[in-house]
Amino acid sequence: MKIVKSLLPLAVFLTVLCMGGMLACQNLNKEDLFGIQCDTTSVSYSxxxxxxxxSxxxxxxxxGTPxxxxxxxxxxNVLIRVNTGELEGAVNHLPGSPQMPRDGPKLPECELSLINKWIREGAPNN
Ligand code: HEC
Structure with a gap:
């Protein structure tokens, strides 16, 4: 019994630490985790x-039946939605557009920068 009692604070401490860690990681993306800079110098469709x-x-x-x-x-199919302006509106959460991805948070900044730059460059099939 005594040993259980003495382990309790440790268990609580570890639980709190673990939850804190999970919270801290939630908003991290590739750039934060690996120190990779967002490189948008040349954007390619493929x-x-x-x-x-x-993803x-x-x-x-x-x-099929999406x-x-x-x-x-x-x-x-992607180009059709770029040309109507729908894709840009949806991923950037512009007013009047449904917010995509519909089941999750806005795409990370770097991915948005890549998409926006690619659209600005005329959405090439490169
Ligand atoms: C959970 C399912 C789901 C996911 C994931 C999803 N969409 Fe959608 N998307 C929909 C549905 C359903 C609609 C129809 C409009 C609505 O009901 O919101 C839609 C509509 C759209 C539209 C039309 C916007 C307009 O102006 O009408 C675009 C563009 C679009 N999605 C792009 C995307 C892109 C890009 C992603 C990924 C970054 C994405 N969607 C992820 C379900 C999804």
Whole structure:
């Protein structure tokens, strides 16, 4: 019994530490964790944009019968939504646009910078 009592403060301490750690990590992204700078000098659809859409959007916006009203699979489908201005509005949470990704927080700054720069450059299929 005595040993259990003496371990209790340690257990509480570890729990608090652990929860604090989880909270601290929640808002960290790749840049914070690994010290990688956000490099937007050259943005490529296949190397930058497609992987972002793959991990954040395609589980709703897929070909076939998507959860969302349209697919964002493949360059052509993405370009349609860029040209209407919908994609920019949705990811940047501009007024009047549905906020995407719909099931989570806004994309990290670096990913938004990449998307916005790519759109400004005319959304090339590069
Ligand atoms: C959880 C499912 C889900 C995810 C994840 C998701 N979307 Fe959507 N998206 C929807 C639905 C549903 C709609 C239809 C509008 C609405 O109901 O909000 C939509 C609408 C849109 C629109 C149309 C905006 C407009 O002006 O009408 C765009 C563009 C869009 N999504 C882009 C994205 C992008 C880019 C991502 C990833 C960063 C993403 N979505 C992630 C479900 C999703």
């Amino acid at each position: 190397a930058d944009i497609e992987p972002i859409l793959q 954040n959007c395609l589980h709703c916006h897929y070909d 959860v969302a009203p349209f697919s964002l699979q493949g360059f052509k």
